Amino acid sequence: MPLNTDRPDMFLIYSILYACAFAIFFVPQYLKRPRDLRKRWLHEKFGLLPVVPQLGLQAPIWIHAVSVGEVNAALPLLRRLKEVCPALPVILSTITDTGQKVAGEKAPEGTTIVYLPFDFRCILRRCFAHINPRLFIVLETELWPNVFRVAHERNVPVLVLNGRISKKSAKGYLKVSFFMKKVFDHVALFCMQSDTDAERIRSIGAQEEKVRVTGNFKFDMDISKDVPEWTKGIIGPVIVAGSTHAGEEQIMIDAYRENVYLFPGLKLIIAPRHPERFKEAEETIIRSDIRYCRRSELGSGDREQFDPACNILLLDTIGELTAVYSIAQIAIMGKSFEGVGGQNPLEPAYWGKPVICGPHMENFPFIRSFIDEGAAFEVTSTGLAKKIKELLIQPEKARAAGEKARALYLKNSGAVDRTVKIIEEYIDRE
Structure with missing residues (x-):
């Protein structure tokens, strides 16, 4: 009888490894859910899915x-x-x-x-x-x-x-x-x-x-046109640092600090990528000793109001970042300075905003065409403050870059x- 030279059942090996990971992470994953989601999460993760409308x-x-x-x-x-x-x-x-x-x-x-x-x-x-x-x-x-x-x-x-x-x-x-x-x-x-x-x-x-x-679907994204009411109270140039990861809030604050004395009224909006990091990001801002406020404190609906004395705003909400890019003079891509793949530059491009990114945009290879066309600028963390200053001093350059970003967005839809x-x-x- 000939020997079986096939590889072992890789699906079986995968399933065993997956089961081992499940045994380790199941309880922590369950406990990290908000209490009101735990029952539903548990049911659906084990396959107890709801009835689908129109299924008949x-x-x-x-x-x-x-x-x-x-x-x-x-x-x-x-x-x-x-x-x-x-x-x-x-x-x-x-x-x-x-x-x-x-x-x-x-x-x-x-x-x-x-x-x-x-x-x-x-x-x-x-x-x-x-x-x-x-x-x-x-x-x-x-x-x-x-x-x-x-x-x-x-x-x-x-x-x-x-x-x-x-x-x-x-x-x-x-x-x-x-x-x-x-x-x-x-x-x-x-x-x-x-x-x-x-x-x-x-x-x-x-x-x-x-x-x-x-x-890429992201060139066809539905962009919310509903700009939050609180943004209307912001006077002065705005930098939006979107989807930041661990370590990047400090990079943004350092670059902001170097420029705020040159451009009075300059505001920095920091939007951490993951909600579980809101507290960590806030602690970093507190240590900077710069006056800040949290978006969640500004109210909602007609009662939203931005405090003009606030220099840094922590965007501790979900779903507003895309619309907030509309008020930016400069958009900075998070997840691109700490070597973790970058974030989507198409949201600010839709609004015609110049984009600054770090050297790590591997998950968005099309950014190279933006950089080559002058619609985006790649810098290191040490060069970020200088690039911000350049674009604020030369608003016509920033405006031209934003127009190019918008044109590339439309071209690739x-x-x-x-x-x-x-x-x-x-x-x-x-």
């Missing part, structure tokens, strides 16, 4: 978007689907609580919003039997091997839409490419953001004929319409 009319499509950024990118797709297929039920799943909150506030009416269940086959089989989706769609590149496997077992096409693979992630996946090829066998189509992303997904194991380049046509093709096959 036709099978739904299931769209997964991990967190706030992916949910925001998904919104134009969801709204376009609502226009072309108004009776089609849609489930939107996320991993994070903040993703749930934004989805609940912004997704089209009738969208069923759930947490993605744990990646155990026994749980997922029950979910797929209950939901019976006609398509399972993953936004960007959330790769869940057992989700893909169970979908494939039930003949549910899996589409990876708006796909991207960072250089760092690609290196990691290449180490287990023998497994990723098996995972990718369960994916019907990869619609990637760029030629670079397409090449990376192929190098990991995606079949050539399954990969297309359709563009259209990915959502291309993707909806692909989804319609799969729906029409049934």
Whole structure:
């Protein structure tokens, strides 16, 4: 009898490793949830999903978007689907609580919003039997091997839409490419953001004929036009530091301190990326001994009022950052100075604002075209104050950069319409 030279069952090994991680992190993940979310989170993570409206009319499509950024990118797709297929039920799943909150506030009416269940086959089989989706769609590149496997077992096409693979992630996946090829066998189509992303997904194991380049949803984002009332009380130039990560608040404050004496009335708005860091960011601001206030203290609705004596505003709310960019003279991208991949520069670009980023924008490779066109400026943390000063002294240069950013934003739109046509093709096959 010949020896079995195949690799061990990698799905089994993955499931064992996933179970080990589950045993370690389940309780902390449960306890970190707000009390009012724990019961629902527990039920849905174990596959007890709610009844989907209109389920009796036709099978739904299931769209997964991990967190706030992916949910925001998904919104134009969801709204376009609502226009072309108004009776089609849609489930939107996320991993994070903040993703749930934004989805609940912004997704089209009738969208069923759930947490993605744990990646155990026994749980997922029950979910797929209950939901019976006609398509399972993953936004960007959330790769869940057992989700893909169970979908494939039930003949549910899996589409990876708006796909991207960072250089760092690609290196990691290449180490287990023998497994990723098996995972990718369960994916019907990869619609990637760029030629670079397409090449990376192929190098990991995606079949050539399954990969297309359709563009980046974020160029089609729905941008809120509702500028918060409190922003009308701000007088003077404004710097908005968006989606900052650990260590970056101090970088922003240091650069602000060097410029505030040259530009009286200069304001700095700091928006930490994760709500759990609001307190940490506030403590950093307190240590700077600069007068500050918290957005959550400014009231709501018609009662919102900004204190003109406040120099630094901590944006400790969710969902306002995109609109707040509209009042900026300069937008600074967080997550780009501490080597963690960058943040989305398209939100300030939509408003025609000049963008400053650090050297680590690996998750947004299109930023290179912005820099080359003079729509964005790359600096180190030590060069940030100088670049801010340059743009404040030369407002015409800042204005020209913002106009170029807006033009590039408009030039690259259209990915959502291309993707909806692909989804319609799969729906029409049934």
